[in-house]
Amino acid sequence: MSTLDTRELAGGLFLIATGGLFSGYALAKYSIGTVTKMGPGMVPVALGALLVVFGIVVAVGALTKGRNTSEIRVAVPLIILGSVLVFGLLIAPFGLFPAIIGCVLVATLAEGKVRPRFSLVLAGVLCVLAWLVFVVALQLAVPLIDWPF
Amino acid sequence: MDLVANLYLGLETALSPINLAYCLLGVFVGTLIGVLPGIGALAAISMLFPFTYHLEPTTALIMLAGIYYGTAYGGSTASILLNIPGTTSSAVTCLDGYPMAQQGRAGVALAMTAIASFFGGVFGILVLSVFTPVVASWALSFGSADYFALMVLGLVAASTVSDGSPIKGLAMVVLGMLVATIGMDPQSGTARFTFGSLSLLDGISIGALAMGLFGVAEIITSVRSSSNDSIKARDVSLRSLMPTRDDWRRFWMPALRASTIGSFFGALPGTGPTVAAFVSYGVEKRVATDPSRFGKGAVEGVVAPEAANNAADQTAFIPTLSLGVPGSATMALMIGAMMVHGIHPGPNLVTDHPDLFWGLVMSFWVGNLMLVVLNLPLIGLWVRLLTVPYKMLYPAILVMVCIGAYSVHFKAFDVMVVLGFGILGYAMRIFSMPAAPLLLGFVLGPMIEQHFRRAMVLARGDFTAIIGRPISGTVLVITLLILVLSIYASMRRRPADPAAPPAPHIEDED
Numbered sequence: 001m002s003t004l005d006t007r008e009l010a011g012g013l014f015l016i017a018t019g020g021l022f023s024g025y026a027l028a029k030y031s032i033g034t035v036t037k038m039g040p041g042m043v044p045v046a047l048g049a050l051l052v053v054f055g056i057v058v059a060v061g062a063l064t065k066g067r068n069t070s071e072i073r074v075a076v077p078l079i080i081l082g083s084v085l086v087f088g089l090l091i092a093p094f095g096l097f098p099a100i101i102g103c104v105l106v107a108t109l110a111e112g113k114v115r116p117r118f119s120l121v122l123a124g125v126l127c128v129l130a131w132l133v134f135v136v137a138l139q140l141a142v143p144l145i146d147w148p149f
Numbered sequence: 150m151d152l153v154a155n156l157y158l159g160l161e162t163a164l165s166p167i168n169l170a171y172c173l174l175g176v177f178v179g180t181l182i183g184v185l186p187g188i189g190a191l192a193a194i195s196m197l198f199p200f201t202y203h204l205e206p207t208t209a210l211i212m213l214a215g216i217y218y219g220t221a222y223g224g225s226t227a228s229i230l231l232n233i234p235g236t237t238s239s240a241v242t243c244l245d246g247y248p249m250a251q252q253g254r255a256g257v258a259l260a261m262t263a264i265a266s267f268f269g270g271v272f273g274i275l276v277l278s279v280f281t282p283v284v285a286s287w288a289l290s291f292g293s294a295d296y297f298a299l300m301v302l303g304l305v306a307a308s309t310v311s312d313g314s315p316i317k318g319l320a321m322v323v324l325g326m327l328v329a330t331i332g333m334d335p336q337s338g339t340a341r342f343t344f345g346s347l348s349l350l351d352g353i354s355i356g357a358l359a360m361g362l363f364g365v366a367e368i369i370t371s372v373r374s375s376s377n378d379s380i381k382a383r384d385v386s387l388r389s390l391m392p393t394r395d396d397w398r399r400f401w402m403p404a405l406r407a408s409t410i411g412s413f414f415g416a417l418p419g420t421g422p423t424v425a426a427f428v429s430y431g432v433e434k435r436v437a438t439d440p441s442r443f444g445k446g447a448v449e450g451v452v453a454p455e456a457a458n459n460a461a462d463q464t465a466f467i468p469t470l471s472l473g474v475p476g477s478a479t480m481a482l483m484i485g486a487m488m489v490h491g492i493h494p495g496p497n498l499v500t501d502h503p504d505l506f507w508g509l510v511m512s513f514w515v516g517n518l519m520l521v522v523l524n525l526p527l528i529g530l531w532v533r534l535l536t537v538p539y540k541m542l543y544p545a546i547l548v549m550v551c552i553g554a555y556s557v558h559f560k561a562f563d564v565m566v567v568l569g570f571g572i573l574g575y576a577m578r579i580f581s582m583p584a585a586p587l588l589l590g591f592v593l594g595p596m597i598e599q600h601f602r603r604a605m606v607l608a609r610g611d612f613t614a615i616i617g618r619p620i621s622g623t624v625l626v627i628t629l630l631i632l633v634l635s636i637y638a639s640m641r642r643r644p645a646d647p648a649a650p651p652a653p654h655i656e657d658e659d
Contacts, residue, residue, distance in 0.1 A: 011580030015320050022327050022342070030339060035610035040339040043598050047327045054320035061316075077369045077575050080547070081568060084365060087551040088564035100548050107544040110372045122541060126548050138203065140556050 005062045007072075012059025016052050023048025076110050083107035095146035096134075097127050156278075159507025163515050168211050168508065171204065175212035176516045179219015180523055184227055184531045185542070189236050190220040191585065192367050194482050195359035196546065199553035202356075206490035207505045211512040213486055217479055218270060218462045218513070221422060222520045225262040225455055226531050229255060238422035238458040241430045245443060245450025252446050256389030256528075257396060261448055262455040263524045265404050269456030270517040272408035273415065273463025278510050280416075280464075281499060284471040288496040291620065293603040296472075298621035300597045302628045303474045306419030308586035309635035316636075317582045325590025326597070328353055335595070336602065348562040355485040357554050357563050358591060361570025362577075362584045364550045368543045369575050390525060396448050403433050403449040407456040415461030416468060418476035419631075422458035429457035463513060470498055470506060473596070478585035481592040 026044035033039030083106035090099040104123035108115070134140045162168060182193035193216050201209035224236030229246035242262065249258040291299075308318030331342045332352030343349040392400075407429035414425035433453040434443045443450050466483075468474050473494035475481040487494050492502060499506045524531070554563045577584055608614030616622045 007580065011317075011582060014576070014580060015324075018324065018327075022330075025342065030341065035605050035612075038336075038602050038605070040334040040337045040341055044327060044330045044341065047323050047330070051320060051323045051327065054316055054323065057316050058314075058320070061314075072579055073369070076372050077572075080365065080369045080372065081571050081575075083544075083547055084551060084564065084568045084571060087548070087555075088561045088568060091551070091555050091564065092561040096552070099551070103548055103551060104544045107547050108540070110543075111540050122544055126545055129545075130548065130552060134552055134556065138200065138556075142552075142556070142559070 008062030009059055012055045012057075012062055015055030015058060017055075019048040019051025019053075019055060021048075023052065075112075079106060079110040083110075091142075093146065095143040096130060097144050100127050100130055155503055155507045156511065158503055159509075159511035162207060162504045162508025163211070163511035167205075168208050168512060169515065171208050171212040172215050172512050172516050173519055175215020176219040176222075176519050176523065179216040180223035180520065180531065181534065182216065183220035183223020183225075183236050183239075184534055185223075185537075189363075189367075190217050191359075191479050191482070192363040193220060194479060195356070195363045196550055196553060198356040198359060198482060198486065199557045201486050202489060202557050206487060206492055207508050209486050209490070210483065210505070210509050211516075213483060214466075214509060214513065215516045217483075218459060218516065219520060221455070221458050221462050222263065222266050222524050223531065225266070225451070226259065226524075226528070227535060229258045229262065229451070230532060231535065238426050238461075239454070240423070241426045241454040242451050244430070245445070245447050248444065248446035249448075249451065254389075254446065257392050257448075258451050259528055260390040260392055260525060261396060261400065262451050263521055265400070265407075265452040265456040266459045267517050267521050268404045269408045269411055269459035270463055270513065270520075272405075272456070273412050273460035274510060274513045274517070276412045276416075276460070277463050277466055277513075281467050281471045281506070281510075284467060285496040285499045288472055291472075291496070292618070293600040293607065294615045294618050294621040295624070296474075297597060297600040297604050297615065298624035298628070299472060299474050300593050300600065302624050302631075303418040303468070303476060304586070304589055304593055304597075305628050306417070306631055307477060307589050308583070309419070309631060313581070313583055315632070315639055317580075318586045321577070321582055321584070321586040322590035325587035325592075326594030328358070328587070329591045329594035330598075335599070348560065353566060353591075354554075354557060354563060355482070355489075355588075355591065356557060357566040358570050359482060359485075359588060360550045360554055361567040361572075362574040362587065364546065365567060365571030366574025366578060366584065368546060369571070370578060371539065372543055390528070392448075399448045400452055403429075403453045404456045406432060406436075407453040408460040411457030411460030412464045414457075415464035416476070418468065418474070421465060421477050422461040425457040425461040426454035429453040459517075466509075470494055470509075471496060473498070475589065475592065478588040481589045485592055 023045050026041045026048065030041030030044070031039035032041045032045060083103045086106050087099045087103040090102050101123045104126055105119050108119040108122065131144065134142065135144070163172070178193065178197065179190070182190070194213055197213070197216060201213060204212070220236050221238060224234060224239035225242045225246065228234045228239045228242040229250050232243050232247040234240040234243055246258045246262070249255065304322050305319070308322045309315035329352070331349060332340070333350055334341050340350055407425075410429045410432060411422070411425040414420040414428065415422065430450060430453050433449045434440050437443065437447075437449065465476055465480055468476050469480040469483055473484065475484050484494055492498070492505070550567060551564055554567045555561065557563055574584055577587075604615055605612075616625060
């Protein structure tokens with residue numbers, strides 16, 4: 001077993017980078033002010049710096065302990081996140097039904113098998129359910145199908 | 150008498166048809182979510198959060214609260230029948246609930262948990278209605294420095310007491326506070342971190358953040374790993390629900406002890422229903438005349454944790470409603486729901502919005518009654534629900550999350566915010582960083598900033614003035630103690646880590 005936990009190290013670096021970005025951007029763009037009259041930059045700069053400190057602690061801790069065996073998934077997260085992306089891209093121009101169908105078709109791929117019939121039936125059922133819940137019951141003003149052109 | 154008038158007002162509010170309907174919806178969805186393993190209360194409340202924008206604040210809170218305590222009822226069902234906790238707070242219920250099911254006493258175990266849950270819930274409500282006004286009137290004299298200290302205590306306790314690295318918990322609190330600074334700065338009117346985007350000027354919506362962190366990230370980790378294809382629904386008839394006289398005899402004292410323990414841990418920041426359930430189980434095992442019965446289907450072993458976690462669910466509202474300081478991420482969402490409607494929880498809530506406070510409290514009674522009715526005769530329905538395959542469930546949840554996010558402002562941008570926090574949430578899981586503290590930091594961040602600025606102005610920039618005040622000083626000392634103790638505990642834990650058994654995962658929920 002190695003003595004360096006790379007994942008933990010990456011986590012620490014992630015914190016350092018995020019804190020640094022927030023702090024640096026606020027430092028460059030917003031006024032800091034004084035303690036009695038704080039400017040909009042004071043709190044973000046302080047919090048960002050704090051995050052950098054925590055990141056350093058996590059990263060240093062990673063150098064001394066070696067473990068972590070859980071798998072990192074690549075395909076599943078991309079597919080699930082992709083389904084949300086598809087919904088977000090389709091909802092405004094095309095309406096609710098195309099967005100739901102697109103989202104479900106992509107999301108069902110995460111199972112690792114392509115089953116068009118299952119996906120389409122599920123998409124159809126969810127369209128009907130969404131129509132009943134959101135349009136009929138909650139009366140949201142969402143167009144079911146839209147055509148932007 | 151004042152109290153009687155208040156209770157009457159509350160009952161009137163809680164029993165209005167619309168509030169009754171949403172209370173029923175809430176406890177129904179709560180039981181449903183609780184029964185289904187892999188989705189916790191926090192994810193459920195996040196998913197339904199957007200719909201509360203379209204409701205009256207009281208109605209919205211009644212529904213969200215219903216989901217919250219409803220999951221505690223439903224969670225025990227999966228624990229008993231499948232040995233898989235539906236929610237983290239019912240994990241202990243597995244220990245004796247599942248053996249009871251194996252002995253053919255599943256019905257009795259389910260009935261006992263429902264009754265114990267009701268008992269604990271009612272006990273917690275009583276504590277809540279007595280103590281909230283007391284704490285609130287006491288808190289009226291608090292200044293900004295005191296609130297600042299209390300909120301820091303809440304954040305530190307909630308992010309370090311649960312297992313896992315306290316440093317990572319604190320880091321996530323800070324990250325949440327940073328995310329909260331995005332948007333218009335209320336003090337100076339400066340747009341912070343918006344990069345010229347008008348959509349970002351309003352800040353990140355709490356609903357989108359919660360749905361991304363808890364909804365989407367949860368699905369990513371559960372797909373393909375939580376398979377329930379092989380589950381066979383165990384038939385539970387109404388007749389088998391009847392406890393014996395011996396079961397009843399073993400019910401009262403454990404239920405009473407556990408409710409007291411639950412009420413205590415529920416009101417403390419950082420601890421919650423899960424800790425309460427573990428502690429009460431331990432206490433019962435210690436006071437029992439024959440501890441060897443535990444783990445082999447002892448009735449006390451299901452009664453105690455279920456009474457405790459339900460009592461804790463109710464008393465968690467004490468600091469939330471009387472001080473405006475949430476003790477857990479779920480309570481932070483409750484506060485978020487109030488702030489969406491322009492209500493700032495704090496000591497004035499009970500007097501300024503008596504219909505909201507007492508209506509909510511009375512709806513807890515109504516909701517707990519509904520839950521007993523829902524859970525006992527309809528148990529067969531819930532059992533069958535356990536067999537719904539996850540491959541059908543998760544696309545449905547994703548669609549609901551997306552529509553929910555979109556429906557708040559009818560902007561596709563909010564769906565993209567969900568996406569962004571889904572990515573962040575998954576990255577955090579890879580780095581084993583807890584998500585609940587981030588949400589707490591996000592909700593409390595702006596309030597802390599505001600109180601800190603005000604306290605600094607009042608003290609003319611002298612930080613020692615905050616430490617010098619009796620209340621804020623004491624609270625900060627306690628905070629420091631918790632911090633030092635938890636860091637010390639995690640340092641001691643670390644060397645033995647690789648050999649240590651997997652600890653129960655209790656950071657995400659409550």
